[in-house]
Amino acid sequence: MFIFGTNTKMQHSPQGSQQFLQDVIERARAHLTDIQLSSVQLFYIPPYTSLTGVSEMCQAHNIWLGAQNTHWELGGAFTGEVPAPILKASGATFVMLGHVERRQLFGETDETINKKILAASSVGLRIMLCVGESSFEKRAGAGKTAVTRQLELALADFKSPDQLLILYEPVWSIGTGGEAAHPDYVAIAMDDIRSTLQERFGQSGESIPILYGGSVNAENCADYAVLPQCAGLGVGRAGWEAESFVKVLQTALTAR
C-alpha cells in the first residue's frame, strides 16, 4: 500500500472538508485505475472542527482520518486543548504529532511529544510522528544525529510499533520558501530512520511505514514515490485542492 494524504493546517472548514473529500473520491475514481485505487491508503488531517463531519465518509471509503495535535493528558482542566479520547470519539483514527510548526511555533518539545504519543496510543489511535532536521543541523553535519534523537526521545516507553508511521520532513523543505529535499538525500535519511526503528523495536521496526513530506508537488512526487524506502507521501499545499491532490496522487502512483 502506498500511503498518501494531506495535512491541511488551518485550511478547510467543516463544509469545505466534506466538499474536498467528495471531490477527491470522485476525481480519484475518474482518474485512477482500479489497480491504483486498490494500492493506495489515503489519509486526511483537517482542523479538529472538521473531524466529526467527515468521519462517516472516511469510514465508508477507508480513509484514515487524523488530528493535527492532541494533549498529553486524557482529560482535565486544559482550556483550548483536545484530549485523545475526544479525538477518537470525533472519528479520528490517528493523530499527527511533532510537526515542525508545532515544535517551532508552539514550544513543543521531544518530551511533550513523547507524552502525547503515549496518551494517544493508550486509546488506540495510530500515531504519525513527524521528524526532520533543521537547516542548521544539516549544515553542521548533524542531521542524522538530530533525527535519531527526535525518534529516540519521542518513542521512549512506546510499545506499539504496529500503530506507528513516520513522516520524515526536513524543516528546510516545508512550506512557502521551503526547498524539496533531493531524493538521494531522502533515501539516506530514510535508511537512517529505519536503522533507528530496528534498533528500537527489533523486527517490528522493519515494517513501520516511513513517508516523505516537504514541498511535495506534481513535479517532484514521482522522484520520491519510486524510492524503495518511501512508503508514502505527506502533502501540504499541493494537497489542499482536490484537483491538485489527485494529480499528485496519480503522478506518484503511475511512477511506482
Ligand code: PGA
Ligand atoms: P508543504 O507542507 O507540502 O506545504 O511544504 C508539508 C507539511 O507541512 O507537512
